[in-house]
Amino acid sequence: MARARVGTGTITRASRPVRARCARGRTTTRRRKVDAAAGKPRIATVARGRRGRGVEDGGGTPSRAMFVEMDLDLVxxxxxxxxxxxxxxxxxxxAVGAIPxxxxxxxxxxxxxxxxxxKLYDIKxxxxxxxxxxxCRGFADIDAYTTGFPKNVKPGETLPFKLAKKCLPGPYTFILPASKELPKVCLGDNSTKEKAKQCKSRKTxxxxxxxCDVTRALLDLLDAPLMCSTVPECxxxxxxxxxxxxxxGxxxxxxxxxxxASAASTVVDLSSGEPRILRRGAGDPNVWSSIDEEELVESDDDAAWGFA
Known part of the structure; x- marks a missing residue:
């Protein structure tokens, strides 16, 4: 086996790639990395020639940022x-980081x-x-930080909440009116008049x-939801x-x-009551059958920008 030094530890790379899974139905290929001494998967805190910012500064550890390798197929x-x-x-x-x-x-x-x-805005x-x-961890988080799914629908139409339950967990982003529980910074930085003017109209x-098993395990460990935005070079x-x-940082x-390479989430805007698809993504838009196919948007626009 070839040896390579990463950060402060020595690892071995197996000659054959293994399969790794992030969520049900999604498989990936990568090289297995194990600890040379113990033969176990390891967590690598690497600098790659540059020192990361410490925890006190919003980084991963007091001395450097963390690059965490998880070989789900191995163990x-x-x-x-x-x-x-x-x-x-x-x-x-x-700290602000990147996760699958x-x-x-x-x-x-x-x-x-x-x-x-x-800092998330600045890093991106x-x-x-x-x-x-x-x-979110579940619908309870959605209920806490939004005013909920619209209840007024046309006769014969399915309630958006019932449709959402068919879609989640899954690759969908639903845009809803924000509740008072949502921190104001999540709706835009209002620290200056210019920024307040810039974000004045955003209430969703x-x-x-x-x-994704890893994402949900992290949310459960934190016992709280996380703010997120897509990594451009994902x-x-x-x-x-x-x-x-x-x-x-x-x-x-x-x-x-x-x-x-995978598609971004399908973005469904429910903030005005009537469902409107802003972006066609990994989630099947046909679940929202009442939406005209011509309304579907193929690419990221300003309204859908930033949603993973």
Whole structure:
């Protein structure tokens, strides 16, 4: 086996690729990486020639950012779950990192931490007027941070909530009116008059319940939802994403293996009551059969921008 030094540890690379899974029905290929001494999967905290920002600064650890490798096919999620402890602790201290979902890689941050949410915008390099979405543990989180799914429908039509239950967990983002429980920073940074003007009209938020075991395990560990936004270079290898954003303050990267390029989530706007699909994505839009096919949008527009 060939040996390669990553960060402070030595690993071995098996000669044959193995299959790794993020969520049901999605498989990926990558090289197996194990600890040279113990023969066990390892968590790597790597610098790749540059030092990350410490936890106190919103990074992954006091000394450097974290690159966390999870080989789910080798030992399963239960055997790798312990690696999420350090990630959860980093998030609690304000770190912003990148994680896999059932669609694309996403930047995530503690939605109750205003500086962390602003840092997410800064790391991605986008304006505060761009919408973010919430990775939820379940419908209880959706009920807490939005006013809920619309109940007024035309006679004979199915309630949006019942349709949403068919779609979730899954690759859908639903845009709903935000409740008073949602931190204001999640609707835009109002720290200056200019930013307040920029975000004045935004009173909605996107919500997701991802069908990804790693994502959901992290949410359960945190016992809280996360603010998220798509990683632009999500089709790149995790190590490339890590290198690209480390200098901007990325605190951690979770690598579950090189994945096939996947579509973003299907975005359904329910904020005005009548369902409107803003983006055709991985989720089947035909579930929302009352929507005219001509209304479907093939590419990311401003309204759907940023949703994983």
């Amino acid at each position: 399963g999620l239960e055997g790798e779950r312990w690696k999420l402890d350090a990630v959860a602790e980093a998030i609690r201290r304000g 979902t059932d669609t694309k890689y996403a930047f995530v941050a503690d939605m109750s931490n205003a500086s962390a949410v602003q 390099g986008c304006g505060y007027n761009k919408p973010l979405s919430i990775l 938020v996107g919500v997701r319940i991802p069908d 089709d790149d290898e995790p190590a490339v994403i890590y290198d690209e954003y480390l200098s901007r 990325l605190g951690f990267m979770i690598d579950t293996g090189e994945r096939r």
